[in-house]
Amino acid sequence: MEMRLASIQTRNRGSIAGNVCHGDPAGDPAPVFIALGASLKLSSAKGDRIVKIDEFYTDYFETVLQHNELLTEIQVPPVPAFTGTAYSKFNIIQCDMATVGVAATVTLSGKDGVCKDVKIGMGAVAPTAKRALKAEDVLRGKKITDKLLNEAGEAAATETEPISDIHASADYRNEVLKIMVRRMVAEALSQANKA
Numbered sequence: 001m002e003m004r005l006a007s008i009q010t011r012n013r014g015s016i017a018g019n020v021c022h023g024d025p026a027g028d029p030a031p032v033f034i035a036l037g038a039s040l041k042l043s044s045a046k047g048d049r050i051v052k053i054d055e056f057y058t059d060y061f062e063t064v065l066q067h068n069e070l071l072t073e074i075q076v077p078p079v080p081a082f083t084g085t086a087y088s089k090f091n092i093i094q095c096d097m098a099t100v101g102v103a104a105t106v107t108l109s110g111k112d113g114v115c116k117d118v119k120i121g122m123g124a125v126a127p128t129a130k131r132a133l134k135a136e137d138v139l140r141g142k143k144i145t146d147k148l149l150n151e152a153g154e155a156a157a158t159e160t161e162p163i164s165d166i167h168a169s170a171d172y173r174n175e176v177l178k179i180m181v182r183r184m185v186a187e188a189l190s191q192a193n194k195a
């Protein structure tokens, strides 16, 4: 899954753990890790705990991290057979943060093309990066068609709390999100069919 993130200078200085812990809802890595089903190991002098990334964020720039904890591992489970992944963000300036970001992972049952599992991570459309659970429900267990892709986009747009700012209005973000969900699931599906 390609992640187009900032400039070369920013990529060389910033760390993935720092980006994840910063909790910016427009960050690129969080939706990707959500779509990959990642878990985070949070460590302190008292021991470790594992938190699923979709339970890590609580509000704008807020996480469940305690003051005595560090993120010490990002655990990404092995990708099953017949799986495809995709991520893209919509923004005006190439190196800028996402106006909307969407990541998708699609796993097929086999050559029958039935969607066995799907995870969709959304960025910049709510106070935190989050999973599009209703959109996933539209697709799981079915053979994905254009009609279902449209329905998934519509469902995802009901799971958001977008803001209006200098980059885009809330309504515009939701419209872009619908298209991005369709495109990213379609791209992940295409890769899964080739896997």
Ligand SMILES: Cc1cc2nc3c(=O)[nH]c(=O)nc-3n(C[C@H](O)[C@H](O)[C@H](O)COP(=O)(O)OP(=O)(O)OC[C@H]3O[C@@H](n4cnc5c(N)ncnc54)[C@H](O)[C@@H]3O)c2cc1C
Residues within 6 Å of the ligand: 004, 005, 006, 007, 010, 013, 014, 015, 016, 017, 018, 019, 021, 022, 026, 027, 028, 029, 065, 069, 070, 071, 072, 095, 096, 097, 098
């Ligand atoms: C010009 C510019 C463009 C950018 N464009 C993008 C972009 O396109 N996409 C994108 O996603 N981001 C973008 N960013 C954000 C940037 O990627 C993040 O700020 C960076 O990744 C943070 O990493 P860091 O290592 O510097 O973290 P820091 O700034 O050092 O840390 C961020 C926060 O996390 C905490 N922290 C850091 N590491 C840990 C840890 N291991 N455990 C617990 N807490 C920790 C710190 O205490 C701090 O509160 C951009 C930033 C700039 C300046």
